[in-house]
Amino acid sequence: QAKSRGRSRVALFEAAMDEDLHHRRRIEGELRRAIDGDAVKVVYQPKVCARTQRIVGVEALARFVDADGRPVSPSVFVPIAEESGLIAGLGERVLRTACADAARWSIGVAVNLSPAQFRGDDIVDTVKSALESAGLDPARLTLEITETVLVNDPEGARRRLDALRAMGVKLALDDFGTGYSSLVYLQRFKLDSMKIAQGFLEGLAPDTDAMTVLSSMVALGHALGLTVVAEGVETVRQVELLKRAGADEFQGNVFAEPMSRAVLEAMLASGDGAVIPLRQAATRA
Ligand code: C2E
Ligand code: MG
Ligand code: MG
Ligand code: MG
Secondary structure (H helix, E strand, O other), X not given: OHHHHHHHHHHHHHXXXXXXXXXXXXXXXXXXXHXXXXXXXXXXXXXXXXXXXEEEXXXXXXXXXXXXXXXXXXXXXXXXXXXXXXXXXXXXXXXXHHHHHHOOOOOEEEEEOOHHHHOOOHHHHHHHHHHHHHOOOHHXXXXXXXXXXXXXXXXXXXXXXXXXXXXXXXXXXXXXXOOOOHHHHHHHOOOOEEEEOHHHHOOOOOOOHHHHHHHHHHXXXXXXXXXXXXXXXXXXXXXXXXXXXXXXXEEOOXXXXXXXHHHHHHHHHOOOOOXXXXXXXXXXX
16 A cells, blocks of 8 residues: 555656656747847846935846746746757847846946856956947946856866956846855955845844844845945835845845836836835835
């Protein structure tokens, strides 16, 4: 009996695997066809100055809608795109769109680069070409990379990052604190900013270990000359505590969710000079 139960569990497991694989294959196929079409879009999430709450830049985020019209999360389709070799095309689409859009604004734009995009030397030419065809000042483009990029191939990464820096592009370390070798890489690579991973904001309260860790991370970033950005900021309370910790910039739904170019442009053009009031946040928190 135990044996047959074991077998049926295996069957269930295999069925789940099949379904998962089927789902992944479907997404991959749709993504392959969609990369140059309407199913892939770019949205922008504002980043605000901690002091003025004025929009100082935006992060470009890819959005993908499947054949049934359902949005698929980037945490699902980005890994699929990486494993199937589609990330180069997807990433270039996002990069070109973001550069072309940002050329219409006065603020900067940040684009995520996945480890797979960073593996080849092509990335330097791709960035250069995207900047040139958009006519965007390189200083207004930030590339967000994760530690994985630096760990996998430190020599190649250094060469490519140096070439990008020489071009005038800014570099940010994304999801800081989620890797294991952060400190080594932070001091070895020349970066402009670090984004503290959202996890550090969970359960944040005064006089707690969480608060001590957060303040130390901000101090570390500043000691290294980096702009410290907090991401995934969801509540007014987090905003207050992040200010206390000394963070420079905030990004999160408490200020604004990712939005279309049109909505962002309306916001930038609004009378309040693109200052996002916390009133918006207060109703949510
Ligand atoms: P990320 O680069 O760390 O981007 C921040 C993520 O936090 C975004 O998720 C954003 O929508 C989300 N977020 C912002 N504010 C809040 C908040 O207040 N609460 C919560 N819970 N979440 C918030 P998203 O858009 O789902 O993207 C997830 C990840 O997928 C990104 O993390 C990035 O690693 C990757 N990704 C997205 N677009 C691209 C892309 O064009 N290229 C590459 N290579 N990766 C991308
Ligand atoms: Mg990012
Ligand atoms: Mg992040
Ligand atoms: Mg990330």
